[in-house]
Amino acid sequence: MSLSELVPPKKRLTISADVYEQFKELLMTGRMMPGEQLSLRTVAAALGVSVMPVREAMQRLVAEQALELSPNRAMRVPTMTVSQFREITSIRINLEGVATERAAKSLSEAELRRIVQLNEDFFEEMASASPNGARLITLNKEFHFAVYEGSRMPMLLQLIKALWVRIGPILNHDLRAGSARINERVAVSHHSQLVDALRRRDSEAARIALQGDIDSAAQFIISAHVLVIADSTNQST
Missing domain, CATH: 1.20.120.530 (GntR ligand-binding domain-like)
Structure with missing residues (x-):
């Protein structure tokens, strides 16, 4: 049984929202640098959560143009002109x-x-x-x-x-x-x-x-x- 199956949907949603808010705070306070690449597993380990809520939070931030997908499909903090x-x-x-x-x-x-x-x-x-x-x-x-x-x-x-x-x-x-x-x-x-x-x-x-x-x-x-x-x-x- 996968971790996503073990965690109830409502709980997964809560964790994802928490991770999303933590990400926003890190970006707002400049803790992440423009061009910095983000590893799902590294971020998940740092936050003490599974990869799934991190991926969901990152996808929301990509949609908001706060993060972007690099050519090699890695997540990264956008640079700015x-x-x-x-x-x-x-x-x-x-x-x-x-x-x-x-x-x-x-x-x-x-x-x-x-x-x-x-x-x-x-x-x-x-x-x-x-x-x-x-x-x-x-x-x-x-x-x-x-x-x-x-x-x-x-x-x-x-x-x-x-x-x-x-x-x-x-x-x-x-x-x-x-x-x-x-x-x-x-x-x-x-x-x-x-x-x-x-x-x-x-x-x-x-x-x-x-x-x-x-x-x-x-x-x-x-x-x-x-x-x-x-x-x-x-x-x-």
């Missing part, structure tokens, strides 16, 4: 800007305190002698989504998450690489401006601070030449 990155960045600025504007008006005091605490934790890690890139990435993601969740717009939040799943492997390059943005604490400045605007319930200032944060990270990533530049001839600088 300059034009794709710019397009997603433009969409992010609009969608995340809307969520931030709404959050400025609808955040509860408890939610605002959590955002302030996450910002303080991010600042402390950034100010340490040797900032931990993985912790910075996690805190950055938690900070942003604490703001977006405060918008009370669940459908918008789903769209934002879908973009982060697609762009996550490259989005946090500067935080992983120890870039000038870390040395100069650029992200800290934008985050602090955003927090100040949220405290004042100033939706326009909050959106501008959010846009500055996204823009500065995007410009660094483009200048770092970590994107596929095959289509760069079609781009203006």
Whole structure:
């Protein structure tokens, strides 16, 4: 009798959904690199599950273009071109800007305190002698989504998450690489401006601070030449 026959369908569905959510989190936080190939068996062993739910989760992510099949039929994290990155960045600025504007008006005091605490934790890690890139990435993601969740717009939040799943492997390059943005604490400045605007319930200032944060990270990533530049001839600088 196969393992798939031993595990009840409902249980298999639950495991598959859990694996899918874990995969999304790994992609959103940049734990997987563009072009990285994924072995079903290796991933299954790492997650402590059978191959079947891993395959099902990967197939869902392929359908969402968060993963792709390489020419040799292996699963891998997609690479991203300059034009794709710019397009997603433009969409992010609009969608995340809307969520931030709404959050400025609808955040509860408890939610605002959590955002302030996450910002303080991010600042402390950034100010340490040797900032931990993985912790910075996690805190950055938690900070942003604490703001977006405060918008009370669940459908918008789903769209934002879908973009982060697609762009996550490259989005946090500067935080992983120890870039000038870390040395100069650029992200800290934008985050602090955003927090100040949220405290004042100033939706326009909050959106501008959010846009500055996204823009500065995007410009660094483009200048770092970590994107596929095959289509760069079609781009203006």
